[in-house]
Amino acid sequence: GDHIDLAAGDVVPADARLLSADGLEVDESSLTGESLPVAKGVDATPGAPVARRTCMVFEGTTVVAGRAEALVVDTGDHTEAGRAVALASRTPPPAGVQARLQELTRKALPVTLTGGALVTGLSLLRGSPLRRAVSGGVAVAVAAVPEGLPLVATVAQMAAARRLSRRGVLVRTPRTLEALGRVDTMCFDKTGTLTENRLRLVRVAAADGAVLAPDDERAVPVVRMAARACPQEETTEGRKVAHATDEAVLDAAPPDEDWTPDGELAFEASRGYAAAVGRDGEDGAYLVVKGAPETVLPACADLPEEAADAAHTLAGQGLRVLAVARRRYEGADPEAEVQAGLSGLELVGFVALADVPRDTSRELLVALRKSGILPVMLTGDHPETARAIALQLGWPEETQVVTGDDLVAMGRAERVRALHGAGVVARVAPEQKLHVVEALQQAGRVVAMAGDGANDAAAIRAADVGVGIEARGSAAARNAADIVLTGGDLSVLVDAFAEGRALWRSVADAVSILIGGNAGEVGFSVLGTLLAGSSPLSTRQLLLVNLLTDMFPAMAVAVTPSNDPSTAAHAETGPMGLDVLGTPLLRSIRRRGVTTCLGAVAAYLIGRFTPGTERRSTTMALCGVVGAQLVQTLSGRRHSTLVWVTALGSAAVLAALVQTPGVSHFFGCVPLGPAAWTGVALAITLSALAPRLERLTAVRHLYALATRLTQRLTDSARHTRHTLHTGIARPVA
Incomplete structure (x- = not known):
């Protein structure tokens, strides 16, 4: 019944229903396993799984952008995080x-x-x-x-x-x-375990549709222009990046001494883009825009056909794609320019972001397969995103992807058959991770489960061997684990x-x-x-x-x-x-x-x-x-x-x-x-x-x-x- 106000940087104290939201984005990776921030709104989402319950905020998650007012509906053990921990209070299986x-x-x-x-x-x-x-x-x-x-x-x-x-x-x-000696299946939570849980710029597409590596010479102008459209907040400690996507772009951008910002507009989910006005040395003043392709591309003039194809290609690889565009600015009021609607833009290109795999993850998975252990990745990401990351980590092309909702709709025997050839389970909720582990055990497998979030605790407890990660894991995951890795390198599992x-x-x-x-x-x-x-x-x-x-x-x-x-x-x-x-x-x-x-x-x-x-x-x-x-x-x-x-x-x-x-x-x-x-x-x-x-x-x-x-x-x-x-x-x- 309490009302709570939320702003960027706040940790949500309880499960709450949104009453109002202004550009609210929340990092729910610790609960759902989805690495990208989730845009929130007040529209009801009855019957939706936790990862798509956009009208709710959940205990333990972090606000990364925007503001909101919400009404508390659950606290303590009744929250989604609390239920995930309660599911973990199971007695571990007997040893042999x-x-x-x-x-x-x-x-x-x-x-x-x-x-x-x-x-x-x-x-x-x-x-x-x-x-x-x-x-x-x-x-x-x-x-x-x-x-x-x-x-x-x-x-x-x-x-x-x-x-x-x-x-x-x-x-x-x-x-x-x-049990470690008998393990033949190793389940991994993706976000924060196999990946870094941090967005990075991994691909760039030019306006002519050419897909480039971020360090390619032709990609540098696109990355530099995207960095100019990354607003920063003024704090007592100086200028600070407010959004995870902006941080990823700025990390990849080269120094830009020629740009002098005159006005900025931070990203909001309802608007779909961020913008900045500034001077590019002797070249004059520009409005620079970075945002969702479906918002930016309609405002571009003379759009090449290859550009849309490049955006679709990058999105099909499970990447978060942002379009970068600009137009000349001749006015005298920078604030009015950034607040004005989008039109007459010139497409510069696209930047693609992803939660990248850890450096040691691929070698770990190769070593596990060599020793006769089948790896299975569990994630809250979209199936296409999950498949793309799985391929980067070394899963074969023929790897099957199933979703948590599909598994819940199946009977026990059908679920066991579906998991027999599946190497990736996407859109999976905390209780569904538990179902995956139990279904594998019912198929006669000895299962280990590694994870670092509260959403992994139930599956960690149910597995024959639960693996927690001290360096970056939640207390719930560590408490449910049978073994705890004190460092961040999972290769010690071998x-x-x-x-x-x-x-x-x-x-x-x-x-x-x-x-x-x-x-x-x-x-x-x-x-x-x-x-x-x-x-x-x-x-x-x-x-x-x-x-x-x-x-x-x-x-x-x-x-x-x-x-x-x-x-x-x-x-x-x-x-x-x-x-x-x-x-x-x-x-x-x-x-x-x-x-x-x-x-x-x-x-x-x-x-x-x-x-x-x-x-x-x-x-x-x-x-x-x-x-x-x-x-x-x-x-x-x-x-x-x-x-x-x-x-x-x-x-x-x-x-x-x-x-x-x-x-x-x-x-x-x-x-x-x-x-x-x-x-x-x-x-x-x-x-x-x-x-x-x-x-x-x-x-x-x-x-x-x-x-x-x-x-x-x-x-x-x-x-x-x-x-x-x-x-x-x-x-x-």
Whole structure:
């Protein structure tokens, strides 16, 4: 109900209905995404979208020209800006790594419990005392639990977030990095994100229809004449440009010492042009006009046909075209001359303005496409303008353009189909940006959304990864974002996607170390019990294995940076999927488990068939287990200095523990001699070479047998769990 007065430079405090308007133009780019100022009037626009509601002014927008009186109709959360922020208050989608790791833990736990039960059962069958049999089974079950698994994803996420922070990317939620690795579609708000949100003079057309670059020699007279028709306001700080179009023309114009202004008429939307009267050195006095072609051209005499064609050509490229004309002035009253109507003008040419792309935008989009990510541009501009800018940014000629109104009129399935081949969405309102993101997600895409205005907040929140821009973004966009870019260069997004993909690979490899190594330990304990009547490795020894081969090496792998060749190669192949922690990981776990078990069994058998005690054999088996796992870890991360340091450090600690008499006895070991260490080295070498010799028939059969045994253990665990839950036994293959 309040009345507000608005003038150039004011920020509109609330949504309001215009009661009167005098040449009012408003910059609504922060709300609608349309880069050019919007001319306002009092005529009603019922049912029009926000971008074309010319009888209204909206909270947070800026008056760039004219004056107005308006009646406040909405404040706070009820304004268009407030509704855009409210749409952003949605819960972000759940991340995938933690859920997948929980699933793997549920699968691994029955296997470890089954392994412990088998050790106990086999020990009893071989005549071991009950206490010793149960103790061995419990030791295997407890030691085989992958205790480092809950930490792997967290440590990897924090390490990646720290690396990105050094590049100007602040990760508000570390789990966001998981989604970054899976992103396959990147939506951009155009205005202020891909473009500078600042008008620039990009083309000039001469009176004969020739279209020229602004720095062309024939374009200079046209630009200089357009600059003469740019009025400036008198302020306490000097003369100031009032309108964004005038500022763009003056920035491109060369110095003009010959022009002396005598009178000026500022641009008003209702008039459609700006004018100035002045003297051009010795050439005499002129009235110079710059304005909309539909206003200026009818007042020109002897208009060449090519001129109108040039104006249409420039407008078809999505540019804002202004006609420049002049006529001689012989009178004595400059103010009367500029206020008089237009007639008898001589066309000088046209200047074309546009919100130009940022210098880094094209390279960014090329890099995204190269990495397998589809860019989509969202803008409030006219479809032709949007298409022209998209082509400048590198979108292909066949790029389809759809409008926000068209999408709203479609059903869900039709909307998904329309967006399948569309690279540009024009005339899109804030809630329609949200529809675009949700439709892409419904089509099975993983979507990131980057924007800097309040109108982007809802879409940023709904996206799998929301990207805000600290340097020039609104508070609403930053608060809704999952990651915030502290600088204005969006090219760091390529690094962020690479880190996300490397995170998935590092987590998968670390999980393989944790679960695969433990699976090998369980397998060796079962086989060792068959051979010796009890588990060869004690509880302390199994826990020592986990400490030396699981925790530290796995964490070192988890924090491997994205520029490591082992992760960079996978990051370049395209977005990661949840299947990275699926079948390929299970295959890697089985391979690692079999290789670890082979190294331990080989070392144990060498110890049993060479002179020495049983404790010497179990000590050799302990070294074989640790050595086989460390060698596998190094082979997968041979370029990582941290992994080398961790692995060699673990090996050195093991050797020191084994060779120090008192400590060795505490862990149930004995110091080993040269022959025993040679046997351990031979066993580790055999286990390391085995995966490379799979083509040999005997080794292939051994791997197949071990794989079937692992599958049997898994089936048996499922059978036991099913019986315990239902009381009904079901057949096991």
